[in-house]
Amino acid sequence: MTILRPAAVPMSSSVMLKRLISTTQPQSHEHKVCWKCNHIVPQIDLHCSNDDCGVIQSTPQDINFFEALEAGLGENAADPIYDVDVKRLRMSFLRKQQRVHPDSYAQKSSEEYQLAQTQSSYLNKAYNTLKDPLARAQYMLALNGVEVAESESLEDPELLMEVMEIREQMEEAETEEDIKKLKQENIDKIAHTAEQLTKSFKSNNMDEAKELTIQMQYWDNIRRAIVDWAPGKRIELQH
CATH class of the missing domain: 1.10.287.110 (DnaJ domain)
Structure with missing residues (x-):
């Protein structure tokens, strides 16, 4: 396969x-020094808080x-x-x-x-x-120091089979109405995965968050393929 x-x-x-x-x-640093007047400015501020200066600041x-x-x-x-x-x-x-x-x-x-x-x-x-x-x-x-490599994939046969089936459905789609149904289903998958990611990050489960992020990459790949869809056009899901 x-x-x-x-x-x-x-x-x-x-x-x-x-x-x-x-x-x-x-x-630990919460402040920076204004480049023009040397006033102490919070890192998040876009401009110097000194009323006599007020110049734009460097990026935080x-x-x-x-x-x-x-x-x-x-x-x-x-x-x-x-x-x-x-x-x-x-x-x-x-x-x-x-x-x-x-x-x-x-x-x-x-x-x-x-x-x-x-x-x-x-x-x-x-x-x-x-x-x-x-x-x-x-x-x-x-x-959190966790990297998701571009070449990583999930060793999940069910997920991979689902992605392949979606690709076939996209290639067989003939009208905008056909692809609209697949688009909504994919939007739902993205939303569901986002809900799971919220829970994983909240519980600080980075291993699970990484797996869900890789899964999200599949749904995003399909999302972009749907945007590029046209009747009879070959579906290119990069892999």
Whole structure:
């Protein structure tokens, strides 16, 4: 039997995650020093809190994406929860992104403009990671020192058979209505797996969370194949 392996999510590759984690692991430092006036500023602040200064700050180096967007925070900010309120996440992202958008700094100094570009890029990475169920799970595993290799698959015959059957159904689908049913079933699978991930992360069961994340990669692979579907088109599930 050919083992179908889940495709990697581009922005959540192991290399990208390692790079992101290296700059977002929670540390003991809660403050930074304003680059212009040397005022002590909380790491999470986008601008200097000194009323006589107020310049845009560098990206936070000692907080994770959850803290940066003030979303998915449990009792301990450095120990985020998986079940993020996506609507609140987006509102927080838009509010912060508006404050650092480079267009607002076009007439500022080159230092401020460059910092705005960096801050904006950082917030985009944080938002795009946390809004996606798969990327969020991969990121949380990485925060806990657990890596999910791109080549990993589950040795679960039932799951692999289910994936192969879905592929056949997609290839046999003739109308948008046919594929719509498969799309909804896959949405339900993603939601169910996300519920299980919430419980696994809450109980700090990283082995189980890793298995569920690999499973989520299969459903995400199918999701993207459904988006690319067209009558008679060969279904490419990367493996």
